């Protein structure tokens with residue numbers, strides 16, 4: 001009843017929120033990364049921040065720099081690019097990034113920095129939400145691997161698939177006793193394994 005087929009997993013895509021299926025290219029190709037390793041600071045014209053790492057601010061003038069749109073969500077959230085993520089670590093990272101780029105901290109700064117902080121904050125929110133939920137995380141992994149997602153028509157199974165995920169989330173929120181938590185944890189693990197198996201299958205399909 002879980003569906004358990006890659007087809008079902010892929011069809012779910014059609015129902016997923018816009019943040020996950022954004023039309024902006026992810027830019028994981030070599031061309032978009034090449035020749036852009038030391039962008040100049042928009043404010044002072046200095047050498048800017050290194051491509052790798054967390055330098056959101058110019059080391060010379062401290063101006064907030066625009067978001068690096070070639071960076072994928074796993075890199076931004078400091079997670080390994082894999083289905084299994086440490087959600088506690090993900091949450092810490094989310095809070096850390098919010099403290100750096102939240103628009104509230106830029107109310108006294110230039111309009112350019114205000115705009116950049118809005119963009120950063122949106123990106124961080126999207127990345128966090130996408131990687132937090134197993135389903136959207138799996139779908140995002142597929143996307144990074146270039147698996148084409150066909151817009152589907154069989155929404156009945158998709159709904160069921162999503163309902164199961166939501167039910168588990170609700171149970172998890174309601175659970176009081178440790179025994180109940182343990183039981184739910186084992187259900188979630190089984191579901192996650194099934195989902196990751198589906199993701200693996202889809203990867204294989206994508207490599208054909």
Ligand SMILES: [Zn+2]
Pocket residue numbers: 041042043044045046058059060061062063
């Ligand atoms: Zn600067």
